[in-house]
Amino acid sequence: MCSTGVSYNRDADSRITLSDRSKNRRADCHTRLPYNPPARGVWLRGAIYQFRVRVPADLRDALGCVHVDRSLRTDSRSLAVRLSRKVAAEVDAIFEAKRLEIGLAVEGRLLSSPSVPATVEKTIKPRSEKASAETIGPSLSQVYDRYLADPTKRRSARTMLAHQTTRRVVEDVLGAETPIADITRDQCRDLLETLRWLPVNLSKKFGDVRVRDAAKAAKADHLIRTINGTNLNAYMARFATMMNWAVAEELIGRNPARGLQIAEAVHPQDRRKPFELWQLQRIFNAPIYTGCKDEQNGYSIVGSHIAVGARFWVPLICLFSGMRLNEACQLDVQDVREIEGVLCFVISAKSLVGTRDKSLKTKSSERIVPAHPELLATGLTAFVERKRGEGAVKLFDDLPLGKRGFRSVAFSRWFTRFLVSIEASSDLTCFHSFRHGFRDACRNAQIDRDIALRLGGWITGGSHSETADDYGSGYRPQLLFEAISLIDYQGLNLSHLQHPRNRAD
Known part of the structure; x- marks a missing residue:
């Protein structure tokens, strides 16, 4: 095998010829291509990457499960690999902490100090419990706080006002405390549908009425004037911009609001x-x-x-x-x-x-x-x-x-x-x-x-x-x-x- 990975052949006169590759190529020498091995525990379910690792045999009874499963919530392989390393380290720490806890219990010296991070402990619960109990990452309100305070973004007072108005509507519809990683495409489509019936001058005309209730009232009463398609798409565009920022900050794997706009009947001109x-x-x-x-x-x-x-x-x-x-x-x-x-x-x-x-x-x-x-x-x-x-x-x-x-x-x-x-x-x-x-x-x-x-x-x-x-x-x-x-x-x-x-x- 050639150490350099480049094939060549010597003729009877000890001269190197490169003109005919098919004749010069040796059977035991070839160009090596880079190999990208799969990351530990990373696998693809549909379009989203998942992380899975087997629970050691001595801990299965204590933890009540055979595998630890977590959605990495991204369709990017490179990001999934980076996230999997963090999750793997957390799970390994849980295993070690649980072994320590079992050992102390056997010796009769069970300590009362917490040993397992709450957010990760939820991950190792049986699959039936995990789906309803899992909460990952910052809330929608927290991400909005970070986004609007980002010193790398320069915004005029009018632009900030538009973002604040959009934020109030989005948080009212989706929930300010909703984990941003849990926001789905269906929820974003529901937001779009709600905005279709958003009354003009909402706070002035409806006061503290919830956005959904005001939209239902406007849908039932056609005399209530609603925002036009341009303003509706502006709301969605500002929300999608915030979600794109969250993707860039690796808070979420993908933007579920991407491309959601209504087709306007009026030509821009x-x-x-x-x-x-x-x-x-x-x-x-x-x-x-x-x-x-x-x-x-x-x-x-x-x-x-x-x-x-x-x-x-x-x-x-x-x-x-x-x-x-x-x-x-x-x-x-x-x-x-x-x-x-x-x-x-x-x-x-x-x-x-x-x-x-x-x-x-x-x-x-x-x-x-x-x-x-x-x-x-x-x-x-x-x-x-x-x-x-x-x-x-x-x-x-x-x-x-x-x-x-x-x-x-x-x-x-x-x-x-x-x-x-x-x-x-x-x-x-x-x-x-x-x-x-x-x-x-x-x-x-x-x-x-x-x-x-x-x-x-x-x-x-x-x-x-x-x-x-x-x-x-x-x-x-x-x-x-x-x-x-x-x-x-x-x-x-x-x-x-x-x-x-x-x-x-």
Whole structure:
């Protein structure tokens, strides 16, 4: 046998020839392939690996069983092998402890100190008792605590709020104290079915009612509005993300919630639509822009008052900048400033005045957006200077800070009522439609795609290299201003907004 494992042959002239392997190969020499021997006690039942070991003969009567069996709860062989070593060590320790206990009993010196770990002692009970008594690993609530506190994960305040909301629903349905390793695919499907009938604004409308009870009520009463497919899938996606984390941390062997989503009847592009021209005309010709009784309760009544706060400016700013609603609502006065001679909105979670009430959806949301010429003509500069002169910290300090830390919550509710009051509401349109309209306006103006994505704070994807995007400091403000100046909504006339009191002196 060749020690190297490589076959060769010598001819009569003592020369080594390698051209004809079939002639050169010796019968007693071959290439050795690696062999992966089976791990002790590991075997496959269906798709899940199990651990089994025979109980020594001298301990069978004391332990009441012939074999120790435990499910390793994973379909990964490599993970099963690692887990089996830990289980084997625990079982060996039990055997030794039991022998010691028997020996002391024989000598009449039985000690009262515990010798067998409770979680492992359950494993060696007869199979009929084990199935009902076995509890393995941390609970769902404990895993959620560890997941949300993981320092390697960076999450915005809004993302944390979404995870906390999902957690409350999941724990209510599956049970906070349920061992995470015991959660099955059927239970996850039951969670999905319950979410299908989850009422909108659950805690507000139903108080402390259990999620299952609220879902049953909604299923029986079709007048109760339930969450849409997008929100339902978002709940399941966040739960599945947590379970994937648990798999990576080796708390469970596989994710039973993987891929559980409902098929949505609405195409992604049809979930939200831009405002149509007639809607934009009604919005910006409403009394709050042309003259109303007052800016609060009388905003829909014709009068002589010209609004000057958030209800006037936020829709206009989002129309011509593509900002998300909360990005506009949370602006500090110092976030509107000149950069290289261009008046810009600085969209950032950081604050020059030390406030801590700002957050962004994604990392790419941090950007600068030059003020559109239409905003300048309407009097944005004068408005900002007036707020600065008043010593205001927030640009829209007339917006209350919601319980969840977002100024956009109250404004969003008001804007929904506002659309109804001017008869401009329609299916698939809401405040976010301004952002959809801005993206279409960028396309119609033939603005470079990369510039459009950066103006709107969208994540670049497709063929774009994320590594390359990390280099440099971005586009010059003047170039961005030239691009955003091309934004136009054909047929929308806003000249009436250039009121003398809005103009800079």
